Each structure stands twice: as structure tokens, then as C-alpha cells.
């Protein structure tokens with residue numbers, strides 16, 4: 001995915017996160033805005049959420065539980081997952 005790039009923006013683009021989420025003013029609004037997700041979750045929690053979306057459901061979004069794809073863990077390698085989790089955790 002994304003040619004193995006560890007550029008978080010390239011990963012987000014390739015994974016299609018913004019088809020559901022907003023980030024820094026771009027993307028859709030059906031899922032929680034990730035612009036300040038780092039103030040709600042640390043990198044560990046974000047990593048877990050990406051690997052296993054049903055592990056913890058965002059507050060107020062319980063009705064949308066199960067919509068987030070469960071396949072990201074198989075699409076990205078460990079370095080990409082780490083880069084993405086760190087990037088989002090820094091969005092305070």
C-alpha cells in the first residue's frame with residue numbers, strides 16, 4: 001500500500017480514511033473528525049483502533065460501530081502503522 005511509503009499523508013490517502021473522516025479540514029463527516037484525535041487517544045489507542053476497529057468505539061458514535069473497515073492491519077506494514085498512529089496522536 002502507498003508503495004510502502006511511511007509518509008502519513010500518503011498512507012491516509014491510499015487507505016481512504018478521508019472517505020469517512022475529516023482531518024485538517026479535508027474529507028467527509030460521517031465518522032469522527034480526526035483533527036484533534038490526539039487529545040482523545042494516545043498513539044497506542046489509535047494503533048489498536050486501526051488494527052481492530054471494534055476494540056473501542058468512539059463516544060457518541062456507537063450507532064456507527066462496525067462501519068470502519070477491519071482490513072487496514074493487513075494493508076499496511078508495521079512501519080506504516082506506526083507512522084500513521086504517531087501522526088494522528090500528534091493531532092492534539
Ligand code: HEC
Nearest residue numbers: 015016017020031032049056057058061064065066067068
Ligand atoms: C468506511 C468509513 C471509515 C473509514 C474508511 C475509516 N474509518 Fe475510522 N471510524 C469510522 C467510524 C464510523 C468511526 C466511529 C465509530 C467507531 O468508533 O468505530 C471511526 C472511528 C475512528 C477512530 C476513533 C476516533 C475517536 O474519536 O475516538 C479512529 C482513530 C479512526 N477511526 C481512524 C481511522 C483511520 C486512521 C482510517 C484510515 C486508515 C479510518 N479510520 C478509516 C469509519 C471509518
